[in-house]
Amino acid sequence: MTEIDGTDAALVRAAADGSEHAFRALYRAYVRPVYWIAHGLVGDTADAEDVTQETFFAAWRKLRGFELAGDSLLPWLATICRLQAANRIRRQRRDRDRTAGQVDDTLPSTVDVEKQVIDGDLAERILREVExxxxxxxxxxxxxxxxxxxxxxxxxxxxxxxxxxxxxxxxxxxxxxxxxxxxx
Missing domain, CATH: 1.10.10.10 (Winged helix-like DNA-binding domain superfamily/Winged helix DNA-binding domain)
Known part of the structure; x- marks a missing residue:
């Protein structure tokens, strides 16, 4: 196995070429921040874990041809995570509507797009500060x-x-x- 430079761009290129080692390195680097984004959106530990896994699965499928715009993969993963969370919330709402009149008040009724934009902007500012x-x-x-x-x-x-x-x-x-x- 050839040595991969540890930058996100190099790891993304290697993972896109099929390197499971590179993808595991990206996963280890970003699984916690992605989990906390997911948890903030779905509000439940088990659902957040599922959304996190779905996010990385979708990222793995979409890596081929992906070009990293900045130094960090987190903004792209956060976008995928928000989409996965929205899909999960819609699926749960649809399932809930099909059940016989049972209401689960623990599910968020909508995804707050304004909050997501503000959170995304804040994440970008924090990333710039860290850079x-x-x-x-x-x-x-x-x-x-x-x-x-x-x-x-x-x-x-x-x-x-x-x-x-x-x-x-x-x-x-x-x-x-x-x-x-x-x-x-």
Missing amino acids: GLSPLDQDIFRLCAAEGYAYQAAADELGVAHGVVRNRLSRIRTRLRTTVEESS
């Missing part, structure tokens, strides 16, 4: 925020001290919180 970080800070953010590493595990992975990860991540979160608050 402006130093390479070390980007790695710390990716490991701790996106992949769920503990401080020490991230420090070991990056070859830095625990305190470096803790302090830098605190500054990164403050910077991102400012971005979020400015958008409100």
Whole structure:
């Protein structure tokens, strides 16, 4: 197996050419953010897990011929996720309407398009903010925020001290919180 450069663009190209290794790397990098987008849309853990899997399945099918526009695959995956969530909500509503008068008030009645646009815009601003970080800070953010590493595990992975990860991540979160608050 040839070594693949770890950028999203290189991983997308390799996955589009059939590399399961590259697709697994993309999956590991983005499964948590996609899950939380899905959960925010469908509001249920099991449905969010299903939508997440459906999102990655659809992405796998659509990769051939796909050209990554920016540095991150997340905006494209978020779009697929929103479509998958909308399909699931419509399917559930249709199934609910077919049942004999039983109403499930836990299902959202609509997908709030305005909220999705605002969430998408916010995600773009956060991604731009992360792209402006130093390479070390980007790695710390990716490991701790996106992949769920503990401080020490991230420090070991990056070859830095625990305190470096803790302090830098605190500054990164403050910077991102400012971005979020400015958008409100």
